[in-house]
Structure formats: C-alpha cells, structure tokens
Amino acid sequence: MFKLAGQLASDCIVLGDFQLCTLLLMNDAQYPWFILVPRREDATEIFQLSVADRSLLMEESCLLAEKLKDAFAADKMNIAALGNVVSQLHVHHVVRYRKDHAWPAPVWGKSPAVSYTPELLNERIGKLRAVLTNGFTFAESCP
Known part of the structure; x- marks a missing residue:
C-alpha cells in the first residue's frame, strides 16, 4: 500500500x-515549488515504474510544468528527480525567475525555507486552481 514518505509529508502541503x-x-514560499509523487509502493527510480506508469508520469509532469510556467510566468522550469x-x-517542479534568490544555482540548500503565510498560500493555490481544471482532484484538506 502506498504511503507518502515522512519527510515529504512534513515538508509539504498535499494539494491533491x-x-x-x-x-x-x-512549504517554502521563496519559490513556487511543487512535487509529483507517483502512488506506487517502494518506487525509488523512474525505471522501476511500469511502461504505462512511466508514460503517465511524463504526461502529468509535462502538463504540470506547462500550467505552472503559464500561471506563474516562469522564466524557467526546473524539473528533477533526485x-x-x-x-x-518524487519529481520536483520549481518555478524559477532570473531575479529569484538562488538564480542561477539550484534552490536546494541555498537558504533556509520560509514557511507560507496564509495569504501567500491562498494566492499560490488559487493560481493552481485556475489552471488545473481537468484530470486533477484537489484534496479536501487543501486550503
């Protein structure tokens, strides 16, 4: 049975x-930073997914990246599975701007995370709600 890793559960907000x-x-307000986690037990590498799941992961990743780039007017999308x-x-999708704090370096370890204020969290999720209209279900717990 799939269970979200503890570190991801503690560092992130489940959106849907x-x-x-x-x-x-x-939960780092410095960057619009989203993570896709395939709900497959014990998967640690993309090649461990079935061919169908690999294809679906790529479709979901590309759809998310395109929607994020448009909704957040990204200069660049950083996508990585480390x-x-x-x-x-899990696959990170980080919206990057040429003027963000870490540019052009990766965001990892650049500075301590800054938790979301309720206002900024609602704004970020509102932008996502506006663009993720098909094929995505928001969690009931999502603000």
Whole structure:
C-alpha cells in the first residue's frame, strides 16, 4: 500500500491527485515549488515504474510544468528527480525567475525555507486552481 514518505509529508502541503501522482507544495514560499509523487509502493527510480506508469508520469509532469510556467510566468522550469535525501520516487517542479534568490544555482540548500503565510498560500493555490481544471482532484484538506 502506498504511503507518502515522512519527510515529504512534513515538508509539504498535499494539494491533491492526478491519475498517478499526488501533487505536493513544498512549504517554502521563496519559490513556487511543487512535487509529483507517483502512488506506487517502494518506487525509488523512474525505471522501476511500469511502461504505462512511466508514460503517465511524463504526461502529468509535462502538463504540470506547462500550467505552472503559464500561471506563474516562469522564466524557467526546473524539473528533477533526485532522491538523495528522500528515496521515495518524487519529481520536483520549481518555478524559477532570473531575479529569484538562488538564480542561477539550484534552490536546494541555498537558504533556509520560509514557511507560507496564509495569504501567500491562498494566492499560490488559487493560481493552481485556475489552471488545473481537468484530470486533477484537489484534496479536501487543501486550503
């Protein structure tokens, strides 16, 4: 049975589900930073997914990246599946701006996370609600 890794659960806000993946928001207000987690038990690498799941992961990732780029007017989308700290398979989708704090370096470890204020959290999720209208179900607990 699938269970979200503890570190992801503590660092993120669960937003909802695509067909394959759960969508999380990293609780770091410095960047619009989203994470897709395929709901497959014990998956740590993309190649461990079935061919059908790999294809679905790519579709969901591309759809999310396109919607995020438009909704947040990104200069660049950083998409990565590292897993060095949390081994559970997850794919980061970070909206980047040439003027953000970490540019052009990766966001990891650049500065301590800044938790969302309720206002900024509602604004970020509102932008997401406006663009994720098909194939995604927001969690009941999502603000």
